[in-house]
Amino acid sequence: MSTHSRPVVSPAERAFRTQLRGQVIGPADADYDELRRVFNGMFDRRPAVVVRPIDEHDVRAAVLLAREHELEIAIRCGGHSAPGFGTCDGGVVIDMRDIACVQVDPQRRVARVGGGMDWGALDAATQAHGLAVTGGRVSSTGVAGFTLGSGSGWLERVMGFAADSLVSARMVSAEGAIVTASRDENPDLFWALRGGGGNFGVVVEFEFALRAIGPTILGGSRFYPIDAAAHVIAAFRDVMEDAPDEVCGGLTFITAPVAPFVPESLRGQPALAHMVLWAGNLAEAEKGLACFDELGRPALDLVDPKPYTAVQRTLDAFAGPGMRNYYTSGLMREMPQAAIETFVRVARAKPSTTSHIILYRLGGAFARMPEEETAISHRDAPWMYQVLSSWLDPDSDEVNRAWARGGRDELNQHSEAMSFANFVADEGDASLRVAYGDTKLGRLAAVKRDWDPGNAFHLNHNVKPALAPTSVA
Numbered sequence: 001m002s003t004h005s006r007p008v009v010s011p012a013e014r015a016f017r018t019q020l021r022g023q024v025i026g027p028a029d030a031d032y033d034e035l036r037r038v039f040n041g042m043f044d045r046r047p048a049v050v051v052r053p054i055d056e057h058d059v060r061a062a063v064l065l066a067r068e069h070e071l072e073i074a075i076r077c078g079g080h081s082a083p084g085f086g087t088c089d090g091g092v093v094i095d096m097r098d099i100a101c102v103q104v105d106p107q108r109r110v111a112r113v114g115g116g117m118d119w120g121a122l123d124a125a126t127q128a129h130g131l132a133v134t135g136g137r138v139s140s141t142g143v144a145g146f147t148l149g150s151g152s153g154w155l156e157r158v159m160g161f162a163a164d165s166l167v168s169a170r171m172v173s174a175e176g177a178i179v180t181a182s183r184d185e186n187p188d189l190f191w192a193l194r195g196g197g198g199n200f201g202v203v204v205e206f207e208f209a210l211r212a213i214g215p216t217i218l219g220g221s222r223f224y225p226i227d228a229a230a231h232v233i234a235a236f237r238d239v240m241e242d243a244p245d246e247v248c249g250g251l252t253f254i255t256a257p258v259a260p261f262v263p264e265s266l267r268g269q270p271a272l273a274h275m276v277l278w279a280g281n282l283a284e285a286e287k288g289l290a291c292f293d294e295l296g297r298p299a300l301d302l303v304d305p306k307p308y309t310a311v312q313r314t315l316d317a318f319a320g321p322g323m324r325n326y327y328t329s330g331l332m333r334e335m336p337q338a339a340i341e342t343f344v345r346v347a348r349a350k351p352s353t354t355s356h357i358i359l360y361r362l363g364g365a366f367a368r369m370p371e372e373e374t375a376i377s378h379r380d381a382p383w384m385y386q387v388l389s390s391w392l393d394p395d396s397d398e399v400n401r402a403w404a405r406g407g408r409d410e411l412n413q414h415s416e417a418m419s420f421a422n423f424v425a426d427e428g429d430a431s432l433r434v435a436y437g438d439t440k441l442g443r444l445a446a447v448k449r450d451w452d453p454g455n456a457f458h459l460n461h462n463v464k465p466a467l468a469p470t471s472v473a
């Protein structure tokens, strides 16, 4: 008898191995630990099996087998979900990263993109033709989770969120139907996929409308000491009131890197970074961005002509995988002086140097998109902020979470609680109301009933299926 014991493979894992053409990884496999990992180090979950489908038929088989074996389903693309929705304990992770193809049609200005793509790769492919779609501000963010949950990026003032540029999506439903959603086909599903998250099925392909951007643009960041922050925010508010759509960017409370390019007085110190990008004709960029002279002279100016892809990677250095994270956010209709002072106070109180607050000015094309076109709400609120808590030591979980939540609550005193699915923390039904409001939530629940009545896809900001309408005799 052999002394080697064979790894135990569960009946479910065996079934996936038999029926899928893509990779199937169980706890006994060498790459299990690598492949079950997600961006947020808070989630160290152990799925029964990770499957990596290679096409829509494989995805269909994975969904049907998961349901047959009564396994919870997590859908994973970039793995960036702050509440850890891309993984689970004891269930199946449908890891889409092997469906990561992209086809760009420069004549029609559209891109067809696999449901497992990340923004770094998509930006590279579209920029080869001088085209782009609003994308993630960190290159490893998944195109799928980002787009389905709204998709705010540096180009949002010229082309809206990523979901606003969606032309169609191909999806595998809970029952295994493979369908296309667009304005003409399954329009209710198309409406819901634009902002309603991963509630309705597994998206295997997105088709995006593109816009001419770059490849060289004027952009980068300017650093100010934190003592100047209140003045800079107030000036930014006033400048952005009349700024053309092409003036894009935002303000980030950071801790300045300890690096030779940073002035000594700023190294390792709390600072305000102004991210700047001109999303128009390069020849007009200097003139277009001159409005920011009002913000005062920065301590460090890194704005110069550079590839759009370089701007898209500016924040990568601040967002490494494996850190423990808690993200929350809000929107404001006004930016009174009291709110500015709250931002500075909350930023000064951050318990970890790796935590940030980011403030964006929306408006432009995002605000002009008719409210009823997509599941995204709050288009009339021009100010968006994120409180991003990021730390390493598990013993500091509570203090870091409390800072983010407390900061958000203080900032919400200047506004009602509003946000987008990508940015809300996992606070159950409260998060859904904050993201959608009651009317859109009702419509999302009706679409959910049509495509996933048993709520097989519930690891997300979960919209419960509406009850079936009762027939009247």
Ligand SMILES: Cc1cc2nc3c(=O)[nH]c(=O)nc-3n(C[C@H](O)[C@H](O)[C@H](O)COP(=O)(O)OP(=O)(O)OC[C@H]3O[C@@H](n4cnc5c(N)ncnc54)[C@H](O)[C@@H]3O)c2cc1C
Pocket (backbone or CB within 6 Å): 038, 039, 074, 075, 076, 077, 078, 079, 080, 081, 082, 084, 085, 086, 087, 096, 115, 116, 135, 136, 137, 138, 140, 141, 142, 143, 144, 145, 146, 147, 148, 149, 150, 151, 152, 153, 197, 198, 199, 201, 202, 203, 204, 319, 422, 423, 459, 460
């Ligand atoms: C460092 C960092 C930077 C970020 N920057 C931005 C930003 O600039 N703008 C912004 O809007 N958001 C941003 N986010 C939030 C991010 O967009 C959301 O967390 C989004 O859900 C991440 O998508 P993902 O595919 O990477 O995540 P995953 O964890 O892989 O997926 C998250 C969820 O999306 C759904 N999903 C994923 N793939 C599919 C699919 N193929 N079909 C159906 N459902 C699917 C599932 O519900 C899944 O649970 C950022 C997050 C991080 C951590």
